[in-house]
Amino acid sequence: MKYKKIILSCLVIFALLAASTVLMVNRAKTRMKELFQMNKALQEENYYMAEFEFKMLGIGYYLSKGNYSQSLSMINALHTQLKTKEGLIKMPQFATKQEELDFYLNLQNPKTGAIMDDRL
Numbered sequence: 001m002k003y004k005k006i007i008l009s010c011l012v013i014f015a016l017l018a019a020s021t022v023l024m025v026n027r028a029k030t031r032m033k034e035l036f037q038m039n040k041a042l043q044e045e046n047y048y049m050a051e052f053e054f055k056m057l058g059i060g061y062y063l064s065k066g067n068y069s070q071s072l073s074m075i076n077a078l079h080t081q082l083k084t085k086e087g088l089i090k091m092p093q094f095a096t097k098q099e100e101l102d103f104y105l106n107l108q109n110p111k112t113g114a115i116m117d118d119r120l
Contacts, residue, residue: 028072032081038082046109048089050115052078 039052055078062071081087089107094100107115 024072028075029094031075035079035082037074038079042085042088046091047085048091052082 027114035055037054039049043049055074059071059078062074092099092103094103104115107113
């Protein structure tokens with residue numbers, strides 16, 4: 001009788017863990033699809049989205065290394081950023097090529113020279 005309760009408790013805990021894992025994977029898959037849809041929509045709205053691909057590569061790197069918690073938090077942070085448009089840069093209409101060059105030069109990180117936000 002005592003062992004039946006222990007086995008039943010273990011099975012219930014295992015079932016809960018399995019269900020939560022399935023839900024987390026499903027949520028991550030849904031968010032990934034939404035990320036690409038939001039990226040396309042923001043590009044059409046003339047937002048500067050060049051660093052999106054690099055952030056996605058970073059997420060892929062963490063996934064391939066087995067660091068799932070870091071990659072899930074990066075997916076959630078990027079999803080929130082694209083949803084709220086916080087920190088995104090709207091591309092202006094350039095009258096001359098010099099204005100366009102000045103715009104991109106102002107986006108550069110003075111330390112690295114990269115045109116990428118390193119907060120995420």
